[in-house]
Amino acid sequence: ETGVTQTPRHLVMGMTNKKSLKCEQHLGHNAMYWYKQSAKKPLELMFVYNFKEQTENNSVPSRFSPECPNSSHLFLHLHTLQPEDSALYLCASSQGGRVPYEQYFGPGTRLTVT
Amino acid sequence: QKEVEQNSGPLSVPEGAIASLNCTYSDRGSQSFFWYRQYSGKSPELIMSIYSNGDKEDGRFTAQLNKASQYVSLLIRDSQPSDSATYLCAVSLRPSGSARQLTFGSGTQLTVLP
Numbered sequence: 001e002t003g004v005t006q007t008p009r010h011l012v013m014g015m016t017n018k019k020s021l022k023c024e025q026h027l028g029h030n031a032m033y034w035y036k037q038s039a040k041k042p043l044e045l046m047f048v049y050n051f052k053e054q055t056e057n058n059s060v061p062s063r064f065s066p067e068c069p070n071s072s073h074l075f076l077h078l079h080t081l082q083p084e085d086s087a088l089y090l091c092a093s094s095q096g097g098r099v100p101y102e103q104y105f106g107p108g109t110r111l112t113v114t
Numbered sequence: 115q116k117e118v119e120q121n122s123g124p125l126s127v128p129e130g131a132i133a134s135l136n137c138t139y140s141d142r143g144s145q146s147f148f149w150y151r152q153y154s155g156k157s158p159e160l161i162m163s164i165y166s167n168g169d170k171e172d173g174r175f176t177a178q179l180n181k182a183s184q185y186v187s188l189l190i191r192d193s194q195p196s197d198s199a200t201y202l203c204a205v206s207l208r209p210s211g212s213a214r215q216l217t218f219g220s221g222t223q224l225t226v227l228p
Binding site: 040041042043045048056088090102103104105106107108 | 118148150156157158159160163202204215216217218219220221
């Protein structure tokens, strides 16, 4: 699947590090999302950007900071993470607007916090 | 009460049989429903979307929606071992803010036995 790409695919970081996850979509969509998927838990929506404007922040700790410079790119900046933040981080995109159009996922970044 | 509920499984069916996956949701005002397939270690892949009561068929897959009973199901005909995966139900619940938010169930693990 090349419609939504994510880098890096794997990341190991210490609790004092700062790193960023990158997502790029090539589908002409206007909405982008960050999800967290932990073992044995449902997908958790973290952030939503619609036409570059952040419209959802589902009580995510401030150590996660999103950035959406344009409709094709989405970043998740990470700092002072905790071991419980280890998870698969997924980016998705869809058409913009209020209707919940189909969301397409990237391959994810497997994050391990040591 | 979970907002989107699925049997976690595992559900095992023999090759060639029909696999039936069910999902219930809590908000009667929900409007959009999606089924995703997730192979182990991979990201979710969209299979079907359904917005109206009734059946929607796409190849071997049929999605069924009953808004009055608040359930949505996915039937997989002529199941193949390659269908072995976790199937995620996603629902757009009645929004308090953005309509773009999807809530995912925990997924049903399906195994198709050769």
